Amino acid sequence: MESPGPEIDDEQAPPSMARASLLRELPATPRGLRTRSALIAAARSVFESRGYLETKLSDITTAAKCSAGTFYTYFGSKEEIFAAVLVVAQEDMMHPGMPRMAEDGDPASIIEASNRAYFTAYQRNAKLMVLLEQVANIDPEFRELRRLRGEAFIGRNARSIENLQERGLADRKLDAMLASRALSGMVSRLAFGHFTTDDELSLDDLVEAATRLWVNALRIPAERV
Amino acid sequence: MESPGPEIDDEQAPPSMARASLLRELPATPRGLRTRSALIAAARSVFESRGYLETKLSDITTAAKCSAGTFYTYFGSKEEIFAAVLVVAQEDMMHPGMPRMAEDGDPASIIEASNRAYFTAYQRNAKLMVLLEQVANIDPEFRELRRLRGEAFIGRNARSIENLQERGLADRKLDAMLASRALSGMVSRLAFGHFTTDDELSLDDLVEAATRLWVNALRIPAERV
Amino acid sequence: MESPGPEIDDEQAPPSMARASLLRELPATPRGLRTRSALIAAARSVFESRGYLETKLSDITTAAKCSAGTFYTYFGSKEEIFAAVLVVAQEDMMHPGMPRMAEDGDPASIIEASNRAYFTAYQRNAKLMVLLEQVANIDPEFRELRRLRGEAFIGRNARSIENLQERGLADRKLDAMLASRALSGMVSRLAFGHFTTDDELSLDDLVEAATRLWVNALRIPAERV
Amino acid sequence: MESPGPEIDDEQAPPSMARASLLRELPATPRGLRTRSALIAAARSVFESRGYLETKLSDITTAAKCSAGTFYTYFGSKEEIFAAVLVVAQEDMMHPGMPRMAEDGDPASIIEASNRAYFTAYQRNAKLMVLLEQVANIDPEFRELRRLRGEAFIGRNARSIENLQERGLADRKLDAMLASRALSGMVSRLAFGHFTTDDELSLDDLVEAATRLWVNALRIPAERV
DNA sequence: AATGAATGAGGGTTCATTCAT
DNA sequence: GATGAATGAACCCTCATTCAT
Numbered sequence: 001m002e003s004p005g006p007e008i009d010d011e012q013a014p015p016s017m018a019r020a021s022l023l024r025e026l027p028a029t030p031r032g033l034r035t036r037s038a039l040i041a042a043a044r045s046v047f048e049s050r051g052y053l054e055t056k057l058s059d060i061t062t063a064a065k066c067s068a069g070t071f072y073t074y075f076g077s078k079e080e081i082f083a084a085v086l087v088v089a090q091e092d093m094m095h096p097g098m099p100r101m102a103e104d105g106d107p108a109s110i111i112e113a114s115n116r117a118y119f120t121a122y123q124r125n126a127k128l129m130v131l132l133e134q135v136a137n138i139d140p141e142f143r144e145l146r147r148l149r150g151e152a153f154i155g156r157n158a159r160s161i162e163n164l165q166e167r168g169l170a171d172r173k174l175d176a177m178l179a180s181r182a183l184s185g186m187v188s189r190l191a192f193g194h195f196t197t198d199d200e201l202s203l204d205d206l207v208e209a210a211t212r213l214w215v216n217a218l219r220i221p222a223e224r225v
Numbered sequence: 226m227e228s229p230g231p232e233i234d235d236e237q238a239p240p241s242m243a244r245a246s247l248l249r250e251l252p253a254t255p256r257g258l259r260t261r262s263a264l265i266a267a268a269r270s271v272f273e274s275r276g277y278l279e280t281k282l283s284d285i286t287t288a289a290k291c292s293a294g295t296f297y298t299y300f301g302s303k304e305e306i307f308a309a310v311l312v313v314a315q316e317d318m319m320h321p322g323m324p325r326m327a328e329d330g331d332p333a334s335i336i337e338a339s340n341r342a343y344f345t346a347y348q349r350n351a352k353l354m355v356l357l358e359q360v361a362n363i364d365p366e367f368r369e370l371r372r373l374r375g376e377a378f379i380g381r382n383a384r385s386i387e388n389l390q391e392r393g394l395a396d397r398k399l400d401a402m403l404a405s406r407a408l409s410g411m412v413s414r415l416a417f418g419h420f421t422t423d424d425e426l427s428l429d430d431l432v433e434a435a436t437r438l439w440v441n442a443l444r445i446p447a448e449r450v
Numbered sequence: 451m452e453s454p455g456p457e458i459d460d461e462q463a464p465p466s467m468a469r470a471s472l473l474r475e476l477p478a479t480p481r482g483l484r485t486r487s488a489l490i491a492a493a494r495s496v497f498e499s500r501g502y503l504e505t506k507l508s509d510i511t512t513a514a515k516c517s518a519g520t521f522y523t524y525f526g527s528k529e530e531i532f533a534a535v536l537v538v539a540q541e542d543m544m545h546p547g548m549p550r551m552a553e554d555g556d557p558a559s560i561i562e563a564s565n566r567a568y569f570t571a572y573q574r575n576a577k578l579m580v581l582l583e584q585v586a587n588i589d590p591e592f593r594e595l596r597r598l599r600g601e602a603f604i605g606r607n608a609r610s611i612e613n614l615q616e617r618g619l620a621d622r623k624l625d626a627m628l629a630s631r632a633l634s635g636m637v638s639r640l641a642f643g644h645f646t647t648d649d650e651l652s653l654d655d656l657v658e659a660a661t662r663l664w665v666n667a668l669r670i671p672a673e674r675v
Numbered sequence: 676m677e678s679p680g681p682e683i684d685d686e687q688a689p690p691s692m693a694r695a696s697l698l699r700e701l702p703a704t705p706r707g708l709r710t711r712s713a714l715i716a717a718a719r720s721v722f723e724s725r726g727y728l729e730t731k732l733s734d735i736t737t738a739a740k741c742s743a744g745t746f747y748t749y750f751g752s753k754e755e756i757f758a759a760v761l762v763v764a765q766e767d768m769m770h771p772g773m774p775r776m777a778e779d780g781d782p783a784s785i786i787e788a789s790n791r792a793y794f795t796a797y798q799r800n801a802k803l804m805v806l807l808e809q810v811a812n813i814d815p816e817f818r819e820l821r822r823l824r825g826e827a828f829i830g831r832n833a834r835s836i837e838n839l840q841e842r843g844l845a846d847r848k849l850d851a852m853l854a855s856r857a858l859s860g861m862v863s864r865l866a867f868g869h870f871t872t873d874d875e876l877s878l879d880d881l882v883e884a885a886t887r888l889w890v891n892a893l894r895i896p897a898e899r900v
Numbered sequence: 901a902a903t904g905a906a907t908g909a910g911g912g913t914t915c916a917t918t919c920a921t
Numbered sequence: 922g923a924t925g926a927a928t929g930a931a932c933c934c935t936c937a938t939t940c941a942t
Contacts, residue, residue, distance in 0.1 A: 027904090028905095071934095138276075171437070174438070175430070178434045182412075182414075197372070206403075209403045217439075281915065283916090293918095294925065295922075298923080303916090481921090520928075522915095584812040597872070624888070628881075636860055666846060667889075741903085906941105913932090916928100917928085918928080921925100921926105
């Protein structure tokens with residue numbers, strides 16, 4: 001459950017996220033790379049279906065069709081392979097393939113596009129997000145990871161809000177950072193709830209509501225036609 | 226991380242929350258009652274300091290100064306005693322000692338008072354909330370519990386929003402339920418973040434920002450003097 | 451292979467030897483004490499027949515007819531139970547049941563009696579001594595233990611040599627401590643060798659030779675008749 | 676901890692010592708020879724710093740900068756390479772570069788020179804001796820090796836003692852073999868203790884003490900001037 | 901000759917749960 | 922009611938050894 005909002009994209013995030021798993025260097029041979037990948041794919045699949053805690057290393061090696069020992073050739077623990085799963089997933093998470101919005105466009109449209117991108121990316125990785133939520137509440141290292149991811153989003157959204165405030169397009173009584181924290185959290189939470197429960201709402205409805213609340217909250221004036 | 230917002234108080238919640246632990250009836254003797262209480266108090270303390278997963282039953286019995294066998298006289302498992310801990314804590318959680326607001330007061334003031342009450346109650350039970358968050362992401366039974374608690378808040382806030390809409394005091398383009406879900410989540414998230422990290426903000430700042438965003442988001446008109 | 455020699459008996463040794471295993475307190479119930487004793491007895495037996503390294507914890511629990519878990523109720527590791535085995539054995543090791551020699555007897559007779567007592571005690575615990583030798587060369591904690599035991603013997607023998615020197619009954623050109631170290635080592639080594647290999651010598655021959663060498667080495671004058 | 680004493684040098688030892696590792700013939704190519712040597716050097720270094728048991732084959736191959744598979748081209752096991760390490764080291768151990776003593780010299784001088792040579796050789800290989808001690812207490816094959824080395828020393832010293840007895844220069848009441856066993860053990864033990872602990876004694880002191888005790892023990896008469 | 905990935909038997913360890921006292 | 926010893930399934934992890942490349 002990281003913090004979302006307008007202007008999702010982040011070239012700086014990967015390093016911070018990758019940290020945890022870059023400890024081991026990649027295997028030297030193609031064969032090794034294949035095995036490693038198989039393990040990561042198997043791990044993701046097992047994690048997603050069983051949950052993090054319920055997953056035994058033997059579940060992963062069985063799914064990857066390799067022995068227990070092989071696991072330790074590439075990873076030192078369940079945490080380590082989970083970090084690797086996240087690293088592999090993160091590119092997609094952070095670069096949701098959204099066409100970059102014109103910066104000078106109508107603020108409400110930008111916000112809407114950002115929210116849509118966020119929800120869409122979330123959807124593609126919903127199970128993983130739930131997992132991250134689980135693990136972040138268990139393991140301090142991943143708690144920090146979640147925090148950093150959130151801060152990245154919040155920071156960017158805060159700058160965007162500040163920008164609107166400077167242009168007289170947003171409520172100047174709001175503290176940009178705090179507002180960003182609140183609204184980013186709102187959207188992130190909406191997404192988590194939506195993909196976590198059997199929600200009958202459409203994505204469009206969600207995006208629309210989130211956007212309207214966001215726009216209202218900042219007191220962004222309606223587009224003058 | 227349940228959903229908060231205006232009008233916090235709930236007479237219906239206890240039954241649903243209690244379910245899990247009402248399986249066993251209370252001990253007949255005073256001595257038994259004392260032991261049971263000691264176990265619950267010990268459990269809360271240990272859970273809060275070690276976390277749910279790290280807590281071994283032996284940690285609890287040690288802290289409660291009783292034997293392993295005695296634990297099973299009163300509880301069947303870690304989940305069961307955790308539920309009991311929540312039951313004991315919930316009265317305070319749900320009745321944050323807030324003087325009931327005049328229903329006909331200024332909407333912004335009501336919202337502010339509600340938010341303040343929410344943050345205050347959260348503060349008193351912050352560690353437990355973090356625990357619940359942890360456990361809810363692990364155990365489906367507690368996930369359901371969290372959901373129910375959230376729904377209670379969200380439902381009440383939704384009714385409040387609807388009421389404002391009917392009176393022409395809130396943006397009618399918003400779906401009341403969805404808006405409540407979003408804004409309640411926003412506040413709940415803010416609280417979780419605040420008490421979870423080393424936040425330098427004052428509670429007053431938090432309450433003010435949350436209130437302003439909530440009021441703005443609903444497009445509640447400024448008080449006419 | 452500790453250092454031996456005349457005047458074997460030691461009221462101070464147990465504390466130092468016990469250290470390693472007094473970490474855990476003894477079980478509260480008779481049943482617990484019985485189980486603990488059974489484990490120690492089983493451990494000694496298995497250690498002696500399989501050797502320290504080859505002994506698996508499961509060998510011990512099997513021999514003691516208890517489960518793996520029970521082992522950990524009393525001991526935290528193989529080292530810990532080995533220390534306990536030594537503690538149980540040490541009383542016999544240190545108090546070889548030797549009738550205390552008249553201090554004013556003929557020096558050569560005292561030395562002979564001491565040596566005989568040493569060899570006899572060694573014989574009763576030969577397998578354990580071999581084990582200690584094995585473990586001391588593996589684990590620094592037991593290396594230290596062996597050293598301390600040796601120092602106790604050497605110290606006492608050194609005092610005895612000094613006493614003889616002062617009475618003009620031993621070569622004054624010898625450094626008492628160094629001589630004690632050498633001669634105690636000589637006897638200890640002889641014992642180790644004797645009980646370790648298939649030695650055809652009789653104990654009497656050993657005692658006689660050790661004594662003669664010891665007496666000669668110190669230049670103790672022959673008894674005047 | 677082999678048995679030492681006067682008259683150290685031994686043309687017969689190598690065959691017996693080498694046995695264990697002569698199983699494999701040397702590699703045919705120069706490259707192979709180099710790799711093999713690198714492995715042996717690496718093994719000695721790792722054994723000495725980590726100890727025998729703690730040394731993993733991978734430690735050795737890493738230190739030798741070769742792969743796990745390569746190890747098996749030259750050695751079949753840890754024991755085998757340890758034997759090879761000993762073979763490489765033994766020449767120095769057995770031929771301590773001592774100028775051969777005149778056989779007809781003063782007995783005490785010969786003994787002193789021998790002891791000095793022994794301690795000096797021990798010093799150069801102290802770590803290896805400690806290792807051998809460790810391994811001999813673990814592995815029967817190396818126990819036998821240690822015994823054979825010891826017997827060689829003891830045998831020679833026994834012959835020397837016999838010779839002195841025949842010439843009326845040593846106590847005839849002593850069994851030459853037993854006395855040699857005892858005194859050789861004494862010196863070996865002294866050396867082990869000295870290089871194993873932080874001993875403040877000088878080598879000279881050690882040599883002098885050992886010699887004086889040895890001479891006294893045999894009742895070798897003082898040099899007539 | 902060298903590589904390094906893959907193997908898997910085998911051991912240690914934990915801890916919720918039971919039950920005789 | 923209380924005790925605490927006993928249980929044993931379940932899982933993690935290591936590392937010597939093999940083998941295809």
